[in-house]
Amino acid sequence: MNPYSDLTDQELIRLYIAGNNPAFTALVYRHKNRIFTTIVLLVRDRSLAEDIFQEVFIKIVNALQSGHYVDNSRFLAWAVRIAHNACISHFRKANQRQSTIVTYNDDLGDYMEVTEHSQEYRMIRAEVTEEINRMLDRLPGLQREALILRYYADLSYKEMAQTIGISINTALGRVRYALMNLRKQAGVENLVSV
Structure with missing residues (x-):
């Protein structure tokens, strides 16, 4: 059993700042799927997302060690904002757009499934995932970004508005x-949901 599983994000951060590195590891494992999924959906390239993901956690470590994190009980929203800004910085530098490829599996999806499903179920789910990706790609960029931040990063509308730098009403409208x-x-x- 993980001794850190019952601790809040803030308690883990305080332990890490006090020199307990395994507390930070527990914090990373707690939020890595959601942050990584958000980055993948924003940059549309898994290998690039892995690079940005590492960059994001380096920035998080530096911010925590230098005291730039404000204990507001929303570590995930803060981390997603850093991830979002890193993605924007990448696009400003590269000024390119690539196709989204997202697969929902244990190392990328938000939740691991406890039971095994039939091959037919997995094939249907893969087809639906592929169709959802195509539909997301056809959305206007601002709407797509808002949807990713709201449903994949699980940000509130207020946090989303702060992350992107828009009003809450604009965030609501985009979603x-x-x-x-x-x-x-x-x-x-005629997409059938699974």
Whole structure:
């Protein structure tokens, strides 16, 4: 059993700052899937996402060690903001766009599945995932970004607005229009949910 599993993010951060490195490891494992998924969806390239993911955690370590983290009980939102900014910085430098490839498996998905599913289930899920990726790619960039931050990074609308630098109403609107566009696409293409 992990001795750190019952501790809050803030308790883990305090332990890490006090010199307990395994506490930081526990914090990383707690949030790595959600942060990595967010980066993959934003940059649309898994190998690039791995590089940015490492860069993000280096920035997090530096910020924690230098006292730049404010204990606001929302470590994940803070970390996702750092990840978002790292992705934006990459695009400013590279000024390129690549195709999204996302697979939902144990090392990328948000949750590990306890039971094994039939081959048919896995094939259907892979097809649905591929179709969702195509639908996400057809969304306008700002709507796509808002949807990723809201549902994959699990940010509140307020946190999303702060991360992107927009008003809460704009964040709400972008997510609303993104969902409307996805529903339109799903209706046209008769996508069946699994």
